[in-house]
Amino acid sequence: DVVMTQSPLSLPVSLGQPASISCRSTQSLVHSDGNTYLSWFHQRPGQSPRRLIYKVSNRDSGVPDRFSGSGSGTDFTLEISRVEPEDVGLYFCMEGTYWPLWTFGQGTKVEI
Amino acid sequence: DVQLLESGGGLLRPGESLRLSCAVSGFSFRESLMSWVRQSPGRGFELVSSISGYDAFKYHADSVKGRFTISRDISRDILYLQMNNLRVEDTALYYCTIGRTADSWGQGTLVTVS
Numbered sequence: 001d002v003v004m005t006q007s008p009l010s011l012p013v014s015l016g017q018p019a020s021i022s023c024r025s026t027q028s029l030v031h032s033d034g035n036t037y038l039s040w041f042h043q044r045p046g047q048s049p050r051r052l053i054y055k056v057s058n059r060d061s062g063v064p065d066r067f068s069g070s071g072s073g074t075d076f077t078l079e080i081s082r083v084e085p086e087d088v089g090l091y092f093c094m095e096g097t098y099w100p101l102w103t104f105g106q107g108t109k110v111e112i
Numbered sequence: 113d114v115q116l117l118e119s120g121g122g123l124l125r126p127g128e129s130l131r132l133s134c135a136v137s138g139f140s141f142r143e144s145l146m147s148w149v150r151q152s153p154g155r156g157f158e159l160v161s162s163i164s165g166y167d168a169f170k171y172h173a174d175s176v177k178g179r180f181t182i183s184r185d186i187s188r189d190i191l192y193l194q195m196n197n198l199r200v201e202d203t204a205l206y207y208c209t210i211g212r213t214a215d216s217w218g219q220g221t222l223v224t225v226s
Contacts, residue, residue: 008188021124025144037212037213039214041214041215046215047219048207048218048219048220049207049213049214049217050217051213051214051216051217054213054215055213060215066136081195092156092157094157094213094214096212096213096214099145099162100147100162100171101159102147102149102157102159102214106156107132107157
């Protein structure tokens with residue numbers, strides 16, 4: 001089974017400063033159809049998750065452009081160019097390449 | 113707009129049964145891949161069950177196989193998760209999601225087995 005490893009698990013940040021989260025998989029996430037189904041989600045305290053990024057680098061509608069995703073194969077990164085107060089919470093990656101055997105990262109808790 | 117609204121959670125004893133519902137709107141339900149994902153403090157996020165478009169394929173995680181069943185009622189636009197023989201380790205917040213990459217999530221419904 002694929003294992004997704006996020007780092008760091010806890011990320012203290014300063015407002016206006018950049019932040020970066022890594023997600024590594026034990027197997028390539030390139031699907032036979034050519035797509036890489038790696039997504040990033042944000043969960044604010046007490047709320048349900050919201051997808052931010054899909055297929056590595058595509059921002060969902062309404063997601064601020066300070067969020068960006070990058071990577072390929074087994075190594076992926078979520079970057080926040082300038083942290084805002086509403087960015088606190090849990091960030092996690094998820095691979096959909098091996099559906100239905102979805103695998104989630106452990107999550108990174110971002111705190112101001 | 114896509115909307116997902118889960119319901120049916122509660123407090124149960126081990127061995128009891130429960131059916132979760134997810135009322136959907138704003139997209140083509142019959143064609144969509146739908147899943148139940150649970151979140152618990154000790155285990156993080158876990159895909160519980162998935163059903164592909166037109167119900168061609170159903171998946172249940174090993175941890176729930178033989179006890180949980182995913183289904184949908186396209187006449188009522190509701191996704192279900194029938195949960196039998198519940199265990200303490202099934203305690204979690206259960207979400208329904210859409211699509212191969214969990215495009216959207218409901219607000220969740222809490223199941224506590226104790």
